[in-house]
Amino acid sequence: MVIKEDYDGCKDRVEQKKNRYGDGVAWFRGALLGKGSFGSVFLATLKKPKSKFRCFPPVMAIKSAEVSVSGSIQKEREVLSNIGRCDYVIRCFGDEITTGENGGMVYNLLLEYGAGGTLADVVGDGGLAEFDVKRYTRDIVRGIYHIHSNGYVHCDLKPDNVLLVGNRGSQFRAKICDLGLAKRGMQSSSNKKRKLDPYFRGTPMYLSPEALADGVQESPADIWALGCILIEMLTGKSAWDGIQDLDGDELLERIAEGREMPRIPSEISIEAKNFLKSCLARKPMYRWTAEMLLNHPYLEGLVDVDEAGEYEEVSDVNADSSLMLLSEADDELGFSFWEDDSFLSEEESVSYWSEDEENGVEVTGLAKEATLNIQESADTASSRSDSEFKHAMRVPVPSNTRHQYPIAFTIPAGV
Numbered sequence: 001m002v003i004k005e006d007y008d009g010c011k012d013r014v015e016q017k018k019n020r021y022g023d024g025v026a027w028f029r030g031a032l033l034g035k036g037s038f039g040s041v042f043l044a045t046l047k048k049p050k051s052k053f054r055c056f057p058p059v060m061a062i063k064s065a066e067v068s069v070s071g072s073i074q075k076e077r078e079v080l081s082n083i084g085r086c087d088y089v090i091r092c093f094g095d096e097i098t099t100g101e102n103g104g105m106v107y108n109l110l111l112e113y114g115a116g117g118t119l120a121d122v123v124g125d126g127g128l129a130e131f132d133v134k135r136y137t138r139d140i141v142r143g144i145y146h147i148h149s150n151g152y153v154h155c156d157l158k159p160d161n162v163l164l165v166g167n168r169g170s171q172f173r174a175k176i177c178d179l180g181l182a183k184r185g186m187q188s189s190s191n192k193k194r195k196l197d198p199y200f201r202g203t204p205m206y207l208s209p210e211a212l213a214d215g216v217q218e219s220p221a222d223i224w225a226l227g228c229i230l231i232e233m234l235t236g237k238s239a240w241d242g243i244q245d246l247d248g249d250e251l252l253e254r255i256a257e258g259r260e261m262p263r264i265p266s267e268i269s270i271e272a273k274n275f276l277k278s279c280l281a282r283k284p285m286y287r288w289t290a291e292m293l294l295n296h297p298y299l300e301g302l303v304d305v306d307e308a309g310e311y312e313e314v315s316d317v318n319a320d321s322s323l324m325l326l327s328e329a330d331d332e333l334g335f336s337f338w339e340d341d342s343f344l345s346e347e348e349s350v351s352y353w354s355e356d357e358e359n360g361v362e363v364t365g366l367a368k369e370a371t372l373n374i375q376e377s378a379d380t381a382s383s384r385s386d387s388e389f390k391h392a393m394r395v396p397v398p399s400n401t402r403h404q405y406p407i408a409f410t411i412p413a414g415v
Helices: 001-021 073-081 130-149 209-214 217-236 247-257 268-278
Strands: 027-038 037-047 059-065 092-099 106-113 163-164 172-176 332-339 361-366 371-374 391-397 404-412
Touching: 001 037, 059 073, 059 361, 073 092, 073 106, 130 172, 130 217, 209 217, 209 247
Parallel strands: none
Antiparallel strands: 027 037, 037 059, 059 106, 092 106, 092 332, 163 172, 332 404, 361 371, 371 391
C-alpha cells in the first residue's frame, strides 16, 4: 500500500509538471526525462504525426523553463544556431513559447531525442567494450572538432552531456549535448590580452588544472575532459577514483596545483595509453587538438558512419520525416525552426516561391537529387506563361553541403 501511494504521488507530481508548462502548437508534452538547474526535459510527441504538413520529427526532447529563468537554455539555442548542423552534436529543431499554469510564459527548446540515454547511463562498473569505447570516442572528438572549429568551447563535457542516438542497426552514435555553458574561444593573437573568467564553468571533476587554478577555459580544457571521459568508459570508474583520503575541495586544490593527475589504467592497450597521455598533459600547450586526435592510431580501423549509412533514431525520430511549409489553417503562434534538407524523404520535396520583382527569380523546389531549379527572367511574374515555368535551368548543389538559415514566421489562425 505504501509503495502504491508513493507511485501515485510521483505520477501526480509528473502530471502537475506537464500541466504546469503546457503543450506546444504541434506537440504534446510527455514524460519527464530529467531535471537540472537549467530547467526540465520532457519527452514530446506530435499531435498529428502522420500529417503531411508536419515540420518536426515524431518524437522530440523538450527542454523547458519559465522565461524569467531560461537564460541558459536560450544561450544553448544561440550556440547551436551559431555552430550549425553537425552529425555529432545534438540537433535543435527550434524554440517555442508556451503558456503554463496561471498564464505564465514558458520557454521551450525543441531538441533531438536520444533513445539510448546518456553515456553515463550505459557505462557500467566494468566499463564498455573496447570497440564501443573507440566508436564513442571518435564521435565525441568529431563533435568537439566541430564546436572548436566554429569558435566555441563546450566547457562542460562529461558522460551526462553525451547522448546516444540510434541508427538503422543496433549501434548508437554519440552526440554532444547541453551547450548552455559554452563560451566563445579566445582568438589567437599576440596583441590580445587574455581575459580570465571570474569563475569556472562546468563540473569540477572534469575540469583541467588551468581552469581550476586560473579560470582559463579554452579548447585544451575540452580535450582534458575528453581524457577523463575516456578513462570512465574504459574502467567504469571516475578518473580520480584511485585517489583516496582526500575530500573534494582538497582534491581540486591539488589538481589546480598540478600535484595530482588522473591514473592511466595499466590494463589498456598501448594506443589507448598514448591517446590518454595526449589528452591529459598537465600544460595545455602540450595537449593534442581535436583535429590531431582524429588521426591518432587509437581511432584507426573504424568504419566511417558515412560509409555504413546515415544514422536514424530507433524511435522513428528521423524516419519518414519531411520539412514542409505549414498550411494557413494551423494555429496562430510565433515560433522558429531551422530550414534543413535532411528531413526530406525520397518521395517528398519542398516547394516554395521566392518573389523578387527586380530579378524575377523562382525557386521551384528541392528534390532528392539535391538540385535547385532556378529560372530567371527580365519579365515580371504576371507576364510569364505556364510553359515558360517548365524550362528551368538546373544548377547542381553538392549533396554533402548543408546550409542552415534560421527563419521565423507566424502561422495564421483558423483551426
